[in-house]
Amino acid sequence: MYKLGLIFIGSGLGGVARYAFAGFAQRLNPQAGFPIGTLLVNVTGCLAIGFLSAALASRSLMREEYRLALLVGVLGGYTTFSTFGWETFALLNSGQFARAAMNVLLSVFGCLIAVWAGYRGAQFCLGA
Structure with a gap:
């Protein structure tokens, strides 16, 4: 519960x-x-998650719950695009180019289609 509270903050x-x-x-x-x-x-969030992930790779530098609060909480609230960038980099870094x-x-494209579908759905439901 403590970790969740830190991520929330x-x-x-x-x-x-x-x-x-x-x-x-x-x-x-x-x-x-x-x-x-x-x-x-988005760019600064990606820069920050890349830098901090490398800098905090040694778990002895920061307790896990504070690392999660920073990477998942602060950067997640700042931009989820940083997580997308990090996960894509991890796939590339491990040689999983197709993935x-x-x-x-x-x-x-999925997000663009979802935005379009949500927008059109709202127009339909609201009769706009």
Whole structure:
């Protein structure tokens, strides 16, 4: 239960950090017509999970529950794209190129299709 509580707190901190950083980045160039804030959140989240995963590979550097709070909680709240990036990297790093490609294709296109289906479903249900 202690681990779950730490992950819960970390997720809240990550979500607030995402909102603040993405909003700040978007305000730097509001006329860009591109979601630069989200892009920067996703890229920095992937950079952070890669760095921290390598740095914390030795479990003696940080207790497991704090490592989970940081990687799963904070970075999970900041961006789930960091987890996607890490898992795809792990597949590539272990030579599972076909699975990595499948993960990329299914994740990107599957999510786009899911967004479309949810949007259209809401329009249908609401009569819009």
